[in-house]
Amino acid sequence: MSSPADDATRRAGAILTIDLGAIAANWRGLRDAGRASGRPVDCAAVLKADAYGTGLAIVGPRLAAEGCRQFFVAHIDEGIELRRVLPEHPIYVLNGLLAGTEGDFVEHDLTPVLNHLGQLNAWRAAAQRFNRPLDAVIHLDTGMNRLGFGPEDAQALVNERGRLRGLRLALFMSHLVASEEPANPINGEQLSRFRSFVKAMPGAPASLANSSGIFLGPDYHFDLMRPGAALYGINPLPGQANPMLPPSRCKLASSRSVALTLYRPLATVVPGARRGLRASPPSASGMPTVTSVHWSTAASCTSPNSPCP
Numbered sequence: 001m002s003s004p005a006d007d008a009t010r011r012a013g014a015i016l017t018i019d020l021g022a023i024a025a026n027w028r029g030l031r032d033a034g035r036a037s038g039r040p041v042d043c044a045a046v047l048k049a050d051a052y053g054t055g056l057a058i059v060g061p062r063l064a065a066e067g068c069r070q071f072f073v074a075h076i077d078e079g080i081e082l083r084r085v086l087p088e089h090p091i092y093v094l095n096g097l098l099a100g101t102e103g104d105f106v107e108h109d110l111t112p113v114l115n116h117l118g119q120l121n122a123w124r125a126a127a128q129r130f131n132r133p134l135d136a137v138i139h140l141d142t143g144m145n146r147l148g149f150g151p152e153d154a155q156a157l158v159n160e161r162g163r164l165r166g167l168r169l170a171l172f173m174s175h176l177v178a179s180e181e182p183a184n185p186i187n188g189e190q191l192s193r194f195r196s197f198v199k200a201m202p203g204a205p206a207s208l209a210n211s212s213g214i215f216l217g218p219d220y221h222f223d224l225m226r227p228g229a230a231l232y233g234i235n236p237l238p239g240q241a242n243p244m245l246p247p248s249r250c251k252l253a254s255s256r257s258v259a260l261t262l263y264r265p266l267a268t269v270v271p272g273a274r275r276g277l278r279a280s281p282p283s284a285s286g287m288p289t290v291t292s293v294h295w296s297t298a299a300s301c302t303s304p305n306s307p308c309p
C-alpha cells in the first residue's frame with residue numbers, strides 16, 4: 001500500500017528536489033572565502049523566506065551539522081519554526097521586535113535585531129520584566145534606508161551607553177546596499193560609517209558582509225559574515241562565472257525537466273515572501289505549481305555547471 005506522501009508525490013504537478021549537499025557546499029565555500037585572509041571570521045546563514053524557498057526547518061539543521069553556528073530569519077514565526085529543530089543555536093530575527101511579541105521572543109529563546117530606539121527601549125523593559133539579561137543585536141543603517149538605527153538614534157546610543165543596561169550585546173550589524181557592484185562608492189561609504197560606529201561602541205562582535213560583501217575583501221568581513229542568496233546558488237559575482245552550486249531541480253509531471261532559479265525574495269519588511277522560486281525558461285503552461293518538495297541528502301552536484309540530477 002502506498003503512503004500518503006507517495007500518493008501526494010504521484011499526484012503532484014511538479015516535483016522540486018533540493019540538494020542539501022549543494023547548499024552545505026555553498027556555505028563551506030563562503031566560509032572559506034572569508035577565511036582566506038587568515039582571520040578567524042565566522043559565517044552565519046540567512047534562512048529568511050523559508051530559506052529562500054528551500055525549507056528552513058530542513059536546511060537549518062543541515063547547515064548546523066556542517067558547522068554553522070548562527071542563523072538569521074526575517075520573521076518571528078520563522079524563528080519559532082527553526083527553534084523547534086535547532087534548540088541550541090542563536091537565532092536572530094531581522095524584522096526586530098514588534099509590539100507585544102516580547103514574551104514570544106523570550107519563550108522561544110529568539111534574539112531580536114533591534115532596528116531603532118523604540119525597539120531597544122521595549123526590549124530593555126522586557127529584560128526588567130523577566131528579571132534577566134536578554135540578548136540583543138543592534139542594526140545600524142549605514143545607507144540601506146530600510147531597517148536599522150539611523151544616524152540620530154545611533155548617536156544617542158554612542159552618547160549614552162546606559163541605554164543598553166539589562167541587555168547582552170550579541171552583535172552590531174549593518175547591511176550593504178550594492179555589494180554586488182564592487183566599484184560602487186557606496187560600499188566604501190557604508191564601510192566607513194560602520195567602522196566609526198563599531199569603534200565608538202566597543203564590546204560586541206560586528207557583522208557587515210552579505211553574500212557579495214564577502215567578495216569585497218577582508219575589510220568587509222569583521223567577525224561574522226551573513227550570506228543568504230549565495231547559499232541557494234545565486235551568483236554573488238554578477239558578470240563573472242558563478243562559484244556557487246545550484247541546489248534545486250524541478251521535474252514536471254510530464255517528466256520534462258526545467259531548471260528553477262532561486263530569485264531574491266522580497267525585502268524583509270514585506271511579509272509573505274515565502275517561496276522564492278521561478279521556472280526558467282517559463283513553461284508553455286506558465287509557472288508549474290510545485291506541490292511536492294523533496295530533499296536530497298547526497299552531495300550530488302559536483303560542479304557549478306552540472307545541475308543536480
Ligand SMILES: Cc1ncc(COP(=O)(O)O)c(C=O)c1O
Pocket residue numbers: 046094174175210211212226227228229230268
Ligand atoms: C540584514 C540582512 N543581512 C544579510 C542578508 C543576506 O543577503 P544576501 O542574500 O545578499 O546574501 C539579508 C538578505 O536580504 C539581510 O536582509
